[in-house]
Amino acid sequence: xxxLSFFLSPFSLLATTPETENAPIVLTGxxxxxxxxxxxxxxxxxxxxxxxLPPVLGELIGGVIVGVSALHLIVLPEAGASxxxxxxxxxxxxxxxxxxxxxxxxxxxxxxxxxxxxxxxxIVLLFEIGLESDLQELQKxxxxxxxxxxxxxxxxxxxxxxxxxxxxxxxxxxxxxxxAALTATSIGITSKVLSEIGQLKSKEGQIIVGAxxxxxxxxxxxxxxxxxxxxxxxxxxxxxxxxxxxxxxxLVGAILLGKxxxxxxVALVERLQTRGQTVIPAFTFAFLMAFLANAIHLEAILGAxxxxxxxDETERRKxxxxxxxxxxxxxxxxxxxxxxxxxxLGVLNPVIPENREGLxxxxxxxxxxxxxxxxxxxxxxxxPQINRLAIGVGMIPRGEVGLVFAGIGTASGVLNKxxxxxxxxxxxxxxxxxxxxxxxxFKESEPTPERGEVLDKSLS
Amino acid sequence: xxxLSFFLSPFSLLATTPETENAPIVLTGxxxxxxxxxxxxxxxxxxxxxxxLPPVLGELIGGVIVGVSALHLIVLPEAGASxxxxxxxxxxxxxxxxxxxxxxxxxxxxxxxxxxxxxxxxIVLLFEIGLESDLQELQKxxxxxxxxxxxxxxxxxxxxxxxxxxxxxxxxxxxxxxxAALTATSIGITSKVLSEIGQLKSKEGQIIVGAxxxxxxxxxxxxxxxxxxxxxxxxxxxxxxxxxxxxxxxLVGAILLGKxxxxxxVALVERLQTRGQTVIPAFTFAFLMAFLANAIHLEAILGAxxxxxxxDETERRKxxxxxxxxxxxxxxxxxxxxxxxxxxLGVLNPVIPENREGLxxxxxxxxxxxxxxxxxxxxxxxxPQINRLAIGVGMIPRGEVGLVFAGIGTASGVLNKxxxxxxxxxxxxxxxxxxxxxxxxFKESEPTPERGEVLDKSLS
Numbered sequence: 001x002x003x004l005s006f007f008l009s010p011f012s013l014l015a016t017t018p019e020t021e022n023a024p025i026v027l028t029g030x031x032x033x034x035x036x037x038x039x040x041x042x043x044x045x046x047x048x049x050x051x052x053l054p055p056v057l058g059e060l061i062g063g064v065i066v067g068v069s070a071l072h073l074i075v076l077p078e079a080g081a082s083x084x085x086x087x088x089x090x091x092x093x094x095x096x097x098x099x100x101x102x103x104x105x106x107x108x109x110x111x112x113x114x115x116x117x118x119x120x121x122x123i124v125l126l127f128e129i130g131l132e133s134d135l136q137e138l139q140k141x142x143x144x145x146x147x148x149x150x151x152x153x154x155x156x157x158x159x160x161x162x163x164x165x166x167x168x169x170x171x172x173x174x175x176x177x178x179x180a181a182l183t184a185t186s187i188g189i190t191s192k193v194l195s196e197i198g199q200l201k202s203k204e205g206q207i208i209v210g211a212x213x214x215x216x217x218x219x220x221x222x223x224x225x226x227x228x229x230x231x232x233x234x235x236x237x238x239x240x241x242x243x244x245x246x247x248x249x250x251l252v253g254a255i256l257l258g259k260x261x262x263x264x265x266v267a268l269v270e271r272l273q274t275r276g277q278t279v280i281p282a283f284t285f286a287f288l289m290a291f292l293a294n295a296i297h298l299e300a301i302l303g304a305x306x307x308x309x310x311x312d313e314t315e316r317r318k319x320x321x322x323x324x325x326x327x328x329x330x331x332x333x334x335x336x337x338x339x340x341x342x343x344x345l346g347v348l349n350p351v352i353p354e355n356r357e358g359l360x361x362x363x364x365x366x367x368x369x370x371x372x373x374x375x376x377x378x379x380x381x382x383x384p385q386i387n388r389l390a391i392g393v394g395m396i397p398r399g400e401v402g403l404v405f406a407g408i409g410t411a412s413g414v415l416n417k418x419x420x421x422x423x424x425x426x427x428x429x430x431x432x433x434x435x436x437x438x439x440x441x442f443k444e445s446e447p448t449p450e451r452g453e454v455l456d457k458s459l460s
Numbered sequence: 461x462x463x464l465s466f467f468l469s470p471f472s473l474l475a476t477t478p479e480t481e482n483a484p485i486v487l488t489g490x491x492x493x494x495x496x497x498x499x500x501x502x503x504x505x506x507x508x509x510x511x512x513l514p515p516v517l518g519e520l521i522g523g524v525i526v527g528v529s530a531l532h533l534i535v536l537p538e539a540g541a542s543x544x545x546x547x548x549x550x551x552x553x554x555x556x557x558x559x560x561x562x563x564x565x566x567x568x569x570x571x572x573x574x575x576x577x578x579x580x581x582x583i584v585l586l587f588e589i590g591l592e593s594d595l596q597e598l599q600k601x602x603x604x605x606x607x608x609x610x611x612x613x614x615x616x617x618x619x620x621x622x623x624x625x626x627x628x629x630x631x632x633x634x635x636x637x638x639x640a641a642l643t644a645t646s647i648g649i650t651s652k653v654l655s656e657i658g659q660l661k662s663k664e665g666q667i668i669v670g671a672x673x674x675x676x677x678x679x680x681x682x683x684x685x686x687x688x689x690x691x692x693x694x695x696x697x698x699x700x701x702x703x704x705x706x707x708x709x710x711l712v713g714a715i716l717l718g719k720x721x722x723x724x725x726v727a728l729v730e731r732l733q734t735r736g737q738t739v740i741p742a743f744t745f746a747f748l749m750a751f752l753a754n755a756i757h758l759e760a761i762l763g764a765x766x767x768x769x770x771x772d773e774t775e776r777r778k779x780x781x782x783x784x785x786x787x788x789x790x791x792x793x794x795x796x797x798x799x800x801x802x803x804x805l806g807v808l809n810p811v812i813p814e815n816r817e818g819l820x821x822x823x824x825x826x827x828x829x830x831x832x833x834x835x836x837x838x839x840x841x842x843x844p845q846i847n848r849l850a851i852g853v854g855m856i857p858r859g860e861v862g863l864v865f866a867g868i869g870t871a872s873g874v875l876n877k878x879x880x881x882x883x884x885x886x887x888x889x890x891x892x893x894x895x896x897x898x899x900x901x902f903k904e905s906e907p908t909p910e911r912g913e914v915l916d917k918s919l920s
Contacts, residue, residue, distance in 0.1 A: 023871060024760075026576065027576060027760060028754045028755065028760075030576055031583075031748075031751040035751060038743065055735065112486070112572060113572060113576045274502075274506055276502075276793070279789050279790060280501070283494075283498065284498040284499060284502075287491045291495060294488045294491065323786040326787050327790060329735055329739050330743055330787060412483075
């Protein structure tokens, strides 16, 4: 038969392009990086749990240990690193005898993939937080929680931003970003401690949890606005107003449209007969909303959060919740570990004299983070018997939402190494300090509710 | 207080690096691409299901429609495309007013991310296939199934490779790869049709299913060997023997070591207290095995498959199966849709005269694919009453495993466009033809088993 030369022409064994040649090694690098990330997150999370701290803190510290601060296993080029700084890349080089150029190309590609996986992780995290936030509950939390939330967002934000600009001469945009990172409240940590000391259903507990949920929503709007300011690099009053309005309209609009879309979603899901009939439409919607938020220059996570709020209202909620869990389990740790890995805590090493000033800023942030939330207790009015200190202390931990700020700030190039490290130290310490402080604050005023528990334990 | 100039020095609003600047747009592109992939896979899969074909075929065809053959929504640079060829990139360009260079960089990064996600998809697919393959069942299928499987691998492989080399003068490596793509048998499609016509528990059905399972294992070993040959570009007898031995040793070794590791895995999982306690250790193991297989120059999917076989034997199997499903649901379609999207079926358009020869090759592959499997029925001995035609026909569909060959072949640069398109057409047609052929083959010999069913239906 005829010699089909067109079968040969585009194909040559020797002339494979660099991309095709490097592709399997990029995959090798990604696989190895994921293995390191998972081990770091699980070891960190489990140890953290053993000493009664939230697992997410352990995942972050696990990331710090495998990252630029210590083992150099997970190194991302955003921080100015090159392939030679990564132990994983050195190992791949040993295994495959790569040229320095190939090594650099593979390092860039692999890091790009890990960064996007981390961003998908935070998108899925916010989608899940949205799914867990009950809109109906949110409408019921009442005026006290609302005031506490608003005060708890504005005071740390104002004090932090103004303080950084006037006392430390930090430029406006990074100062605003760091101030914004002070606004978050971690509902997970607080509610866990409250339930442990039997205070979740108390008046104080209800206000704290309600305010923390509102804080999440306000915090995400603040983040969307601040991150968008960071992109343009200019602080224009009209732009700020436009951004606040567009973020609010996006969120409220999504929720209102969602009341209609809810039914369409359930009707659609019920007609599907193939695998992934709930999870694929849900993720299509979440990613589409994330894309839309991104396209109108807000943050992708705002869209994912809105999608979560909308789908939370459907009848398919329980099924969806269950299926999102394993997906979040394998994607979210990539975000927390890389946030920790990117943070160079070496810049806060007190032995080096130049670092002292950075440490002062970190201490300042920590102080503002604590004071800015503790004062919120005194914003509650009409309830003279309430434990104001406990409410304020309950708002202290920053947890995962604070890390989302740090992660996005670094990725967008707004935060320099010192400010990033200072924020991460602030998140770690507020989260460390809140549980014992909260126990103390509740013990001072009313030791009664715990007695039953102590009795139960002594009997068992 | 002092002016902390180090806070300013690494930070400048104007001097953001191109990577940092492009990063949010890469994410936007990835999100939009994933939305398109999910919609294509779900629409394709659901339509396919409605006409009684396997959903995976619809996902593939959905990919063809959104890919280079038609809509140009999903375009990957491996096929020599540039940013301007992608409708999604044109849309992003409109949205963000990108420079041509920025557009090309974003296109490359985004495609790299989607390619790795597709590879993670096929790794998770093989992990899941491994979890579903029961080793104990495999040991019981008996000698008939084993012979059918071996004949069904060697005959199409030999005929295909030799035919392509002698009749069509295709070089050895792509010919071997295409030959290898002919060896797979899709257990999913066959067993579904068998259960529909009430023949799953018949002697023929048992042989077909047993042989298809063994085929999966043999096929993955063949793929590991062939893909490794493609990397070195040389066919050295010692190398081939080394690869066959190493692939077999890897798989058998993993299974044997797995019998020990099983207990360690369960013990470990039982001590974990934080979220993802089953799924994170399982994926760490799967990705580690995939990495190891890759590191010794075999295929990552061999490692993932071995990991699945090992974990299938644990007590945690059911829990794990359930949690792997949603993860596979969101990752596997990325693989199938991109395989379809990359295949340029335009090269087989019969209107263009130069394409005629490519069509002849596609027809040749289809013929060998059918004959090579149909003959297997006559390799069963000692069972004179058996329906030999039905067994042979039951082995015809290539399904997902055939697509894995096509996908990996293209990614490694071995297959040119025509050969890739020919393989994909072969996979599509064998999968289309097998169900009606199988119904015919069973009807010819023994119509009895169906009568009960028909009666049941007429009564209900």
